[in-house]
Amino acid sequence: KAGVTQTPRYLIKTRGQQVTLSCSPISGHRSVSWYQQTPGQGLQFLFEYFSETQRNKGNFPGRFSGRQFSNSRSEMNVSTLELGDSALYLCASSSWTSQAGELFFGEGSRLTVL
């Protein structure tokens, strides 16, 4: 079974630009979550999608948005980039069965904002 795949792996943007990151979950997983990982803040929850619906949202500004497609693939978008948005963005998929709750993470997309 293929793992969670994220693209692109690395990208460099300048302030004010926007970026779109993509995530393909494990086959059969309908839940996709996004996290921002930074050395200072650790893992911060961005949002979670299930069957194309956003079920949970973290405490990030509206510049951060996402969506999920019918095939469970997900994208997140950050508009008007700021220097502080530089981070590793992790996508995770899950089946969220009652006995599981395990997240399967991708390798991440490392965003650098100059």
Added chain:
Amino acid sequence: AQRVTQPEKLLSVFKGAPVELKCNYSYSGSPELFWYVQYSRQRLQLLLRHISRESIKGFTADLNKGETSFHLKKPFAQEEDSAMYYCALRYGNKLVFGAGTILRVKS
């Protein structure tokens, strides 16, 4: 509010020494807790979950509701245990992570 606290940013021990990575949580309901690990140049992955009461790679963690803790322990550290460890609390359909603890096992 739901919160996970890992008080140590870095824990450095010698090979063969016992290890205890601390985790405290704040949650009003019945908690479901996990330990995730990230080895160098590898993706974040589940190490163990409290409901399974399992031992993985020699690590165990016991939920102490009185102290609201879920400390990760291993009696004898190995060099390959060096990694970043995150404690996480399930809240609905999301996980709330602690800030993480870097474990360095010295030879």
